[in-house]
Amino acid sequence: MNYSLIATSTFGIEAITSKELKDLGYEDLNVENGRVTFEGDDMDIAICNTWLRTADRVLIKMAEFKAESFEELFQGTLAVDWGSLIPVDGKMHVTGKSIKSTLHSVPDCQSIVKKAVVESMKRTYNTDWFSEEGPVYKIEVAILKDIVTLTIDTTGPGLHKRGYREVAGAAPLKETLAASMALISKWKGDNLLIDPFCGSGTILIEAAMIAKNIAPGLNRSFVCETWPTMEKEVWDQVREGARASINDKDMALLGYDIDSRVIRMARENARKAGVGEYITFQVMDFNDFSTKRNKGFIITNPPYGERIGVEKDIEELYEKLGLDYRRLKNWEFYVLTSYDRFERLFGHKADKNRKLYNGRIQCYYYQYFGEK
Incomplete structure (x- = not known):
């Protein structure tokens, strides 16, 4: 069956x-x-759930239409052949959101959509009662400026849940954002990569998985695998291909953090992700950081006061980071922070910057390419 698919991602x-x-x-x-x-x-x-590193979910778009009344919402939802995908015992869980729309009561919209889905299912299965004891189908009604999009989630727990990070530090970075930072940097594994504020190791682990071509969803399951319409052979084939795609690239990554507890977490996370042999984690205060390597990358998400860190200490860290940049002329620096005076403290205007969101916190990803 062919679908209109949506890969959702952070702004x-x-x-x-x-x-x-x-x-x-x-x-x-x-x-x-x-x-x-x-x-x-x-x-x-199956491919997109297994391989996408920066997406949050993969959704099936069931319908899109305009609705300014509950009747229009009901009829638009009723017109969809839900039974073509959802079995007679499927559990129909409806979630919703509404932005800048006439229909602003999300609970009412969810209730109406659920009623319309059930009515559509009655026509398909010629029954008035559904046990909903079978596989889960999470239906979302998303309304933006009166345009309704109805989707079914194929992913289950978000794609950032790779399976290697059961615990994290005080201000964990989402795996999808860490992968985005690594992809933007274009680090390929040919140079040393250091994260001097590594926390539980997410940036280094995601970068190593990219360089090794390890599919981020290889070691987890997805909700649509429980659906009767999804054949097990499809998933077996995709996973077999993903395992065969892992390369034998050797590389070196270093992670430092002042907290010995999170360094222990980072080592365990890297081991579970299959990249433990490539990443060295050490307990170290950033003020003691130095390197004699002529060339390399620094990709990091330092403290910026939103969650952890004291402002004076943070400013001193940024000044020290800028001094390191001036000394390490052939190194590339990539820094994610919400601190609005970062460039001034760092002492250099970024070659490029990009607005990214760490959870709900608006940040900028400052990119410094070094001397070429």
């Missing part, structure tokens, strides 16, 4: 997700705020 990352899809061979992509829409079948659902 600012859509273009990176789009490039990932192009690299996987997908064309005719429609990039919008927070999502990329494309066409695909069951195999493509």
